[in-house]
Amino acid sequence: MSRVTAALTEAAMGIALVAMALLDARILLQSRVLVYLAFPLLCTVALAIGWQRARAGTRSPMLVAFFTTLPLLVVALQFGSGRNKPFLMFPLLAMICVAIGGVLARGRMRASSIAGILAGLNVVAALAGPVFVAWLVPSRNTNEAPVPFVVHLTDGRAISSRDLRGNIVVLDFWATWCAPCQRELPAVQRALDRLKGRGDVVFFAVDVLMTDAPGDSGDTAERAIRYFRRGSYTLPLALDGGGALVKAFAVRGLPTLLVLDRQGRVRLRHVGFSGAEDLERRLLLEIEETDRGPTR
Secondary structure (H helix, E strand, C coil), rough: HHHHHHHHHHHHHHHHHHHHHHHHHHHHHHCCCHHHHHHHHHHHHHHHHHHHHHHHHHCCCCHHHHHHHHHHHHHHEEEEEEHHHHHHHHHHHHHHHHHHHHHHEEEEEEECHHHHHHHHHHHHHHHHHHHHHHCCCCEEEEEEEECCCEEEEEEEEEEHEEEEEEECEEEEEEECCHHHHHHHHHHHHHHHHCCCCEEEEEEEEEEEECCCCCCCCCCHHHHHHHHHHHHHHCCCEEEECCCCCHCCCCCCCCCCEEEEECCCCCCEEEEECCCCCCCHHHHHHHHHHHHHHCCC
């Protein structure tokens, strides 16, 4: 019975790890400053749990680590579907740190040595934050062959890829139900504002009229237009009701930001969004680099 009680206690303590992971995902990993605290805080809580449980019982550190991180593993498996798989790193990191905390508690090391180990772990964890964001939000330069396409604007106009030749084109695939899209749009709008005098750089916010939630009918043109009005966005709003643009550009997740050069080649493919990245600066630099030619 004592083993069951211990396992339940450790699982309950694991709720603290779930809370820290949610804090990381929702707040710390969304800030260019706080991103450096995301993993050190998670590691500190995990180390403290491992230390406390090792002092309180006789169970092995690895067994404690398993039961403590089980709630976080369940949450990560639910959230880590599709392109969110990098979040599975959270329970793995927590498990390692809980085990390390237990080993340190049972060892006969000097306090100064333990402090040095903890400091080193936290430094590595702090530097891992920006690396994780880059993994979570893949952004790569490419040189994909031009594809024919037509952009259907909400004002009724249809603009073809032939009409856009000679311009740098920015396509931002988004949806009103997509939380990262909601956070990304202001950065794209700021980039547009910075380039307001450039008639050779064309932006389109392409609303993808689909959904990732069962039972949800997805976006409608009216919903997208209302969202833009509330946010005072001036980005040209387009609709991809039939999914033709999604198929043409092999869009796999939202938001997806593409930069096309003057010949229609995709030069930048950026999937997802985190506030820890400077997307406005990244986009402006890519447009400047694309404008210089020749093909990389």
